[in-house]
Amino acid sequence: MGVTIKNKTIKGFIYIFLILLAILCVVPFFLMIINSTRSGNEIMTGFSFFPGGSLAENWKVVSENLDIFRGMLNSLFIAVCSTILCSYFSALTAYGLAFYKFRGAKLIFGVMLVFMMVPAQLSLLGFYDLCNNLKITNTYIPLIVPSIATPAVVFFLRQYVLSVLPKAVLEAPRIDGASEIKIFHKIVLPIMAPGIATMAIGTFIGSWNSYLIPLVLLSKQELLTLPVMIGSLQSVTDIASNAGATYLAVAISVIPILIVFAFCSKYIISSISAGSVKE
């Protein structure tokens, strides 16, 4: 009897701890949303739990000075393209490395492993210089095309395909005379889909949040991605001089993610879990 009461108290404390932690995760967003409805002066004067009446005014300041939806569309376009390219070609490469014996396979795999350790910043200067020489700064090519070659994803998918695809499955269609690429599309890809989905989510989030490389490569106003746009908020005097507008601009950049996550969190998280176990 005593034990269960003790257990229940402990359990209660644990729940309180968990709830506090959850609040901590959400409260900055809550403050952000509240403050984005208040005027700069109200925000400086003190905090309130109730929304203020300056949302429209703040929106006017933000929308006049920052094309934030443009930034969002740009980011979305880049992230979607990168994710698709990365998923498809990584799966193809992983399958090629795992199920075919050809000269150079080991070399490719080895070099790939070494480059997984190379931090992106190391090649930043050379990458920038390359884009300069190819005259592809201020295009999305250097932000999208390189995702075809993502060693970490290939590495993961190679392990994955080895564990989910029995070699015997390939025999039948080969006897039927199906071409190798057709076999890949029809049989291998569907089997690999869960693994690909896991990696795709990671790739998408990574691309959506990427800041340093677009910061260096993009300078045309209409091409800027959302993170770069938000990063330059301080230079937009009309927004910087009004705390309410600053909060609103940040809020606009965050809210779509919150909404998507509210609907898909279960799927996203189970995919991440699935991915980490297979590793």
Add this chain to the structure above:
Amino acid sequence: MEKKKGRTLARNNSKARERWGFYFCLPFVITFLIFSVYPVLRTLYMSFTDYKGYGQENFVWFDNYTRAFKDPLFWDAFVNTLKMWGLNIVLQLGLALLLTIIFSDIKYRMRGLSLFRALFYLPNLIACTSVAFLFKTLLDWKFGSFNQILMQLGIISEPVNWLGYANTAQIVVAVIGAWMWFGNSFIMLMAGVQGINREYYEAAAIDGAGRWKTFFSITMPLLKPIMIYVAITSLIGGLQLFDIPYLMSGGKGDPSRSLFTAVFYLFNMGFKNRQMGYAAALAFVLFVIIAICSAVVFKLTNRKEKK
């Protein structure tokens, strides 16, 4: 005769088939050579020159490297990076581990795993720039909501200048990092636990092992590979810390240059001061350090496992 011919045909067929593997890898290889291998080699070459990003580049051999080793600001920046990463990883992994213990405990059978998991994961999805701006505004010394709330709750009587002191600013960055990423670590650890065969636990229960003993003799060892994975990826990521310190200090690295991280310093050298050659050398110094650290972590953990 017939038979022999058939065999060579089959062999040719299979050879042709294996070649498909190469074709499958081709797009990867080409992109990889252009956008990964070449930039690294180019950076390496740059590091031996006085390249400014425009005009002539003159070969200066190891001048940039000797300068790098003697550059106190770079090493300060490196130490800053280590401090912030260290605190961040302790908080992040500690919290993730604690949560894993809580949710994997058979006795308590905590509910709401999926809800909590989602809430904890949430900060991870928000772009660094938004997070940095949000916290910079919230933590403003005299006019930020964070201090206003703490004062109202009576926790502090004077506003704290969080971003005004070297130590607090570094702690803030580390805590924000932990806040962003602990949910992700938790999910990975939790997935690892769920992957552990229930039979182990049942066997332990039959042996009469207590909660802590079960945890340390079963859960921990089985989680180790995942923890090492998380630690190494966070080390590589952590040593490249850039976005948040850069944005929180408005690109200046203040207070007291405490928010200058190694990559931040490198970025300033290359793109602001236009000393590309020197910045390239810094990048390679940094890479060697990361490689050594990763190798050491690998070695250490492998040896232990063998024992």
Add this chain to the structure above:
Amino acid sequence: MKLKRIFTAILAGTMALSMAACGGNTDSTTGSADGEAAKPEKLVVWTLAEDLKDFAAHYTEKTGIDVEVNVIAPADYPTKLNTSLGSQSDEVDIIVGEPQMLPDFFDAGYFADLSEFDSAAQEKLVPYIYEAGKDSNGTLRALSYQVTAGSVIYRLDLAEEVFGTSDPEEIGKLFSSYDAILDTAAKLKEKGYCIFGDTGALRWFANANTPWVKDGKLQVTEDSLGYFDTAVELYQKEYVAFAPEWSAAWYASMAGELPVNAGWTALEDIEEGTPTTQIFSYIMPSWGAVTIRDNAQDNIGNFGVCEGISSFFGGGTFIGVNEYSKNKEAAKDFVEFCTLNEETSEWWIDESNGDIVSMKSVLEANKDYENPAFGNQKTYEFFMKQAENIDYSLITRYDTEIGNAFGTAIVAVQNGEKDKETALKEFYTTVKATYPEIEVPEA
């Protein structure tokens, strides 16, 4: 089966999209190349302050040519120009630079040759503007429409209240030395006002008489050390409002009251209960007048200008043409319009409420202009006198970084994190590590 179809569909879609994106890009470039001979559709300006937006609008009004102006924060500006023009991009037609940025930009070849304006510039503009716009070979590459003499901008009503006078001569005495400033600050504090938004306001005086770097040596003078000590004292005695320049609070202070150490106040209590303070003065070059105009709201007309410890000048937007622009001729026309056109110069005086222009003839003509934004003070006369003292040789290409490093050292001492000696030593180390070619004391 289904999956395959979806994948191919998506893949095809992406391909089409990215092709379209690429195609779109090429189209637009060829488009502008074709239009080179005729009027350009649009000129793109990258600048550091809002001023050029007004100029652009005025230009469009006169010529019908569209001008897009992008304002970039000074801290990000060199990086952005370097990354973009380092790759010889033609995305921008008109670029600007502050005097301390210009030598590096000239060396990098970003600014196109403006020799065709050489004689006009020499004849029409204040001599230092003409000198500053030339590169090391004497080729003219940038011009400015403004002279950026410095001033102390102060609140007339607070001056009357605390000191019984708002006369610029008298108020100027209150700012005549570092000691005087400390006294002034103490008197303001008694009435609950703050002398500056933040201690950084004094930074202008650090190199007002000696350049930061002279003959390859770092110069730490009485001026700069005086700034150091005064800043620390102002901070530690809480004589400033802790609202750093360019922060939301700093902008807001121009319109009036600023809350102090606010807690969690219900909305309805804001009018009453909360303690507030006001900022007495801002130390800024003449373009500060425009910042005041834009943010003072009902407080406009409630400011005066006077001299500080010494004459100084700072910033100033020098306009030039991107070497790689496809619209060079049109861009040059815009530069000429902004800097060498009397009519524009006259217009800008009205538009800016008395920014001080760089054209000699216009300066002379407006000597007696009484500025309504500044209580009908003859700001022009004042700034012209200040401008006479401008010595362009005080500017070095190292100023931004050295100034930042000096500010970092001061902040560390203000906070009590470091003592003065350590902080100065670190300052020397920073300068040495950033610019190995500069000789520093000890270290």
